Amino acid sequence: MEPQKSLLWHEKLAKCFSLPQRHIVALLFFTATFNTHTHIAMLSTTLPEMVTRSNITLKFNVTEICESFNTSLKPPIENPTLVYDYSEHIQGIILSSFYWGFVTTYVPGAFFNDELANKYIFGLAVLGSTICTLVIPCIIFLEHKNWRMLIALRVLAGLFEGIVFPAMDSMYQHWIPPTDRITLSVIRTSGGLSGTIFSFLLGGLLISATEIWSSVFYIFGSLGIAWFCFWQLLGYSRPKHNPFLTTAEKSYIENNLKNREKRSWKKIPWGKVSASVPFWMLILGEIGHNWGWYLMMTQLPRYLKTILNFTTKETAYCSALPFCFYWFWSGVFGHMFDLFLKTEYVSLTTLRKTFCVVGALGSGIFMLLVSYAACDGKAVVAWFTVAMSFMSAHSVGVKVTVHDLSPTYGGSLIELVDGFGNISGMMVPYFVGLIVNHQSIHEWRYVFWISFFAYATASFGFLIFGTAEVAPWDPLFK
Structure with a gap:
């Protein structure tokens, strides 16, 4: 009788969800991709607002500079302590630094994606990137505009996010049957593009409304923390680990994936x-x-x-x-x-x-x-x-x-x-x-x-x- 009670408990718990668990996992992957891409794109939005243009020398003819360059256009951030004199070269290094870390872990992570396909590794990788995002304003304020610390944080965020995508791809293979793969793949992959759009749009509007660039990091970082909490509650590495899975959905996933061949780089x-x-x-x-x-x-x-x-x-x-x-x-x-x-x-x-x-x-x-x-x-x-x-x-x-x-x-x-x-x-x-x-x-x-x-x-x-x-x-x- 004990196995019957256990099954009944799981069935009742599963009925609390109107969506199948594989769809919930796909939505969690979508929001993870959304959050990580906001972390990637937000510096493209904030950096032009963080820097002063005093370092620019007019080397070319006036026709090479748009007319409003020398006008009294009111900047959204008027506090001089919140804008920094980063050269164009330094700005380029800052914007590229994320990918130094990303490529470093992404390529090896692709080789060991099955080993990385763990709920906690995946969740902590997203959380690590989120924390790097949240602390950027604090570090810049405390370190007196030190761009080297900003670069270090972006490299670290890239190292974390390079783990995210191979781990997510491997878990996806365990969760999503071929019959659902096209539709749910579109949902998952659209998270990156929508995150980029959201970061450009909301980031600029936040700076305009708050007149401080740090608000972008706090808002998007908070979204990452919220995602991590939901992932810890609802995310699972494999269907067999999920207590909310109905017997019918479990059978559906297992039957459609029973002939799945484990990917091996050695082959x-x-x-x-x-x-x-x-x-x-x-x-x-x-x-x-x-x-x-x-x-x-x-x-x-x-x-x-x-x-x-x-x-x-x-x-x-x-x-x-x-x-x-x-x-x-x-x-x-x-x-x-x-x-x-x-x-x-x-x-x-x-x-x-x-x-x-x-x-x-x-x-x-x-x-x-x-x-x-x-x-x-x-x-x-x-x-x-x-x-x-x-x-x-x-x-x-x-x-x-x-x-x-x-x-x-x-x-x-x-x-x-x-x-x-x-x-x-x-x-x-x-x-x-x-x-x-x-x-x-x-x-x-x-x-x-x-x-x-x-x-x-x-x-x-x-x-x-x-x-x-x-x-x-x-x-x-x-």
Whole structure:
């Protein structure tokens, strides 16, 4: 009779939840991704408000500086003790420092994702990043504007977040059956983009309302603490550990995952993979796409604020807008891709290459147009928005081709591709800080030309040497 009572207790407890437990886990993953991306993006929003422009020397003609530069535009933060004289070079290091830590733990974490797939490791990694976010204002105030401590905290936050994504991916494989994977994957992955949009939008509005940049860190940090509390109450590493799971849902998950093969990096033929030119083209394509992505994510608020002299509110809305279009067009391009594929008039490889080249060159060209639009704010925002819309074609181009190249090992190899792709996050802000010393349109034109060549190199490399055919080293090769 005792087992029957235990089962009855669990069934009654499970009825307290209107959603299936796997959906609750997917929502927790969504909010974890949302929170971690707000931590990543918030410094892009706050840094332009934290620094003074007194260090800028007008080296170029007045036509290279937008008209409102020398006007008495009222800054949102008027307290001189809350703004700092960080050079452009230092700002570039600050913005890139997060990715120093992120890449350091992400790539090894991808190798040991099953070992990291633990409720407490995952939760503490998110919490660690949250605490690093919360203490940034305190450390800066106590250390008298010491930018070195700010960089140290950002590196530490990156180290924590590099663990988050491999651990989450492995737990996801244990929780979500293939029948639910597409829908719940969309929910999970959309957390990153929505977190970036939310950070740009709410961050700017908070600074404008409170007239202090530290409010952004406190609000977003508090959201991370709240997430950690919910995760401790409702999150579990495996379905078998969850006491709220009904017998029916447990059977559904187990039956759909019973043939799941445990991923093992030891089974991958690394010698053949490392000698595979198409595989290296995927890494090159990811680095090229991420060059443009990180240029937008780390520099867009800065460009609007320092070049076009937008107000903080205008910067908030106009920074979020291109990413909203990226989100929308990702779905449109995905639907278009499926329609073209069903016609069977073009091969899978041709479609992947087409979307890759169109997305990369379209994004690169419209970024170039930004610098030639000079001080026309409406045109600049329009070109940035169109550039991000084209960039979203990457989601059906290079991004998923690793699964075509290796259906057997794709789930593991994509994490390696993503890890190398994040090198762009380390490089882009640093090089922008080196090039843009005087915040002139002339200097930014160099930045956008470099971005265009990064896109062109990556897309043409994939166009010439890439393929969506199954690789000879994959067991499913015929």
